[in-house]
Amino acid sequence: MLYPLKFQPILKDKIWGGKKLKKLFNKAAETDKLGESWELSGYENDESVVTNGFLAGNNLAELIEIYMDELVGDKVYNQYGLSFPLLFKLIDANENLSIQVHPGDEVAAERHNSYGKTEMWYVVDADPDGKLIIGFTKDCTRDEYLDALDNDKVEDLLQHVPVKKGDVFFIPAGLVHAIGKGVVVAEIQQSSDITYRIYDFKRVDEQGNERELHTEQALDVIDFTASLHPKTNYQPELNQITPLVTCEYFTTNMIRFDQPLTRNYGNLDSFIVYMCVEGHFVIESNDVKTIVNKGDTVLIPACIDEVGLIPHELTTLLEVYV
Numbered sequence: 001m002l003y004p005l006k007f008q009p010i011l012k013d014k015i016w017g018g019k020k021l022k023k024l025f026n027k028a029a030e031t032d033k034l035g036e037s038w039e040l041s042g043y044e045n046d047e048s049v050v051t052n053g054f055l056a057g058n059n060l061a062e063l064i065e066i067y068m069d070e071l072v073g074d075k076v077y078n079q080y081g082l083s084f085p086l087l088f089k090l091i092d093a094n095e096n097l098s099i100q101v102h103p104g105d106e107v108a109a110e111r112h113n114s115y116g117k118t119e120m121w122y123v124v125d126a127d128p129d130g131k132l133i134i135g136f137t138k139d140c141t142r143d144e145y146l147d148a149l150d151n152d153k154v155e156d157l158l159q160h161v162p163v164k165k166g167d168v169f170f171i172p173a174g175l176v177h178a179i180g181k182g183v184v185v186a187e188i189q190q191s192s193d194i195t196y197r198i199y200d201f202k203r204v205d206e207q208g209n210e211r212e213l214h215t216e217q218a219l220d221v222i223d224f225t226a227s228l229h230p231k232t233n234y235q236p237e238l239n240q241i242t243p244l245v246t247c248e249y250f251t252t253n254m255i256r257f258d259q260p261l262t263r264n265y266g267n268l269d270s271f272i273v274y275m276c277v278e279g280h281f282v283i284e285s286n287d288v289k290t291i292v293n294k295g296d297t298v299l300i301p302a303c304i305d306e307v308g309l310i311p312h313e314l315t316t317l318l319e320v321y322v
Contacts, residue, residue, distance in 0.1 A: 002070060002301040004283045004290040005055065005063075007048035010038035015205070018094025020184050024125060025090060025295025036091050039297035040273060042084025043191050052290065060084050073270040073302035076322050085115075085322060086250055088275060088297050089187040090124070093179040098200040098211065099133055099154065102192070103221045104173035111217070112194050116173045119189030120232075120245045120252060122318055123167040124277050127182030133158050135175050135227020142219060149215065154199050159227055168232040170245050174223035186275050188320055190249050196221065241319070253319045257281075261309045263319075265300070270321040272300040279315030284308035292317075 009027060014035025022029040027037050040060070041048050047059040055063065064084060069077040076085065102108075102117035109115075121132070137159050148154045158176060161169075163183060171177050176198065179185060196214035204210055234254070236242045239261065242254040255261065265272055274283075275297045283290040283298065285307045292298055300307060 001286060002067060002303055003053055003288045004285060004304070004307070005050050005299040005301070006052045006290070006292075006296060007040055007060070007299070008051050010041060010046055010048065012036040012038065016093055016095040016097055018092045020092040020094070020125060021090055021295075024184065026293075027090075027295065033094075034092060035094075036089050038087065038089050039275065040084075040086075040088040040299060041191070043087055043193060053288075067301070070303040071271060071301045073268070073322070075269050076271065076302070083191065085191055086273070086320065087189050087191045087193075088273060088320075089189070090184070090295070091179060091187055092184050093181055096181050096201060097179045098197045099158070099176060099178040100195050100197050101176050101218050101222050102171075102173050102196065103194055103217075107221055108192060108194050114194050115190045115192045117190050117192040117194055118173050118247060118249050119171045119187055120250075121169045121171065121179075121185040121187055122244075122252075122275075122277065123163050123165055123169075123183060124186055125165055125184040126163050126167075130163050130183040131180040132161050132163055132169065132183065133176070133178040133180065134161050134169060134171070134230035135159050135177070136224060138226045140224045140226075142224065145222070145224065146215075146219075149199065152202070159230060161230055166236075168234065168244050169230055170232055170247070172223075172247070174221050175227060176222060186277055186318060188250060188252055188275075188318070198222075244318075250320055250322055254316065255309070255319055256314070256316045257309065257311050258314045259311070262306060263309060264306045265302075265321075266305040268321055269302065271302050273320045274298045274300065275318040275320070277316050277318060279311060279313045281312060281315045281317075282310040284310060
């Protein structure tokens with residue numbers, strides 16, 4: 001019988017990475033440049049491996065092949081087959097990330113034989129001056145954008161948004177964006193790694209080379225309209241389910257709780273993923289108890305209709321399904 005599954009994080013050093021994923025979540029970093037922890041991934045050559053129970057050692061692709069709709073749900077299996085549709089990350093921006101944009105499904109399929117990349121961010125931690133870049137401050141033309149790019153003024157066109165812990169942002173394909181220095185986010189996204197880098201602050205590597213930009217590819221996918229209200233407004237209620245983001249690719253809720261809760265998923269027909277961003281708790285399902293600590297990500301198979309959530313302290317988790 002399937003049970004809540006935990007996975008080995010896939011750690012990725014980045015030139016802009018830092019120490020916060022180790023400090024905040026006890027990730028086993030070997031360097032001070034840990035930029036991303038891929039918490040749950042079915043992405044090719046980066047498939048997550050189970051660490052708990054009798055399925056330990058199996059990767060996500062193998063599990064879908066064996067358990068199919070039992071693991072992911074009928075509707076998900078019918079749509080995505082053996083592909084796991086979402087990718088879950090923790091990201092530490094010790095330096096500003098490049099300004100970038102992602103293609104939607106149509107362009108990504110045509111150019112890269114890939115899904116597009118719509119995503120969302122939950123701010124886990126931020127320095128007092130932490131910021132994100134999210135979209136344009138006003139409607140912009142292609143020519144205005146290219147002129148600003150040529151004159152190193154593209155930042156002047158973009159919206160710099162101060163952030164704090166708990167802020168939520170929805171980033172559909174086509175929205176220009178960047179994570180600023182000192183910000184840590186939990187990222188939930190389509191299973192895609194297609195990024196068009198449009199500006200990188202003229203940074204150079206150890207050999208003195210600037211990183212490649214994707215100006216022409218990006219032009220076809222950028223949404224040049226103003227992004228007037230980039231932040232998702234929500235009011236968390238203790239021991240209640242708080243909706244954050246709903247789109248065609250995923251639904252994300254926040255559960256902030258200090259009392260036991262029961263979640264019934266009998267009518268959902270989807271896997272569920274928990275990202276624990278604060279506190280720790282126990283999942284009880286079919287007489288199996290699974291301990292979840294801050295920074296853990298857990299996959300609840302679609303065949304599990306009901307779980308009990310038992311907090312050991314005030315706990316915040318992101319609940320995600322298709």
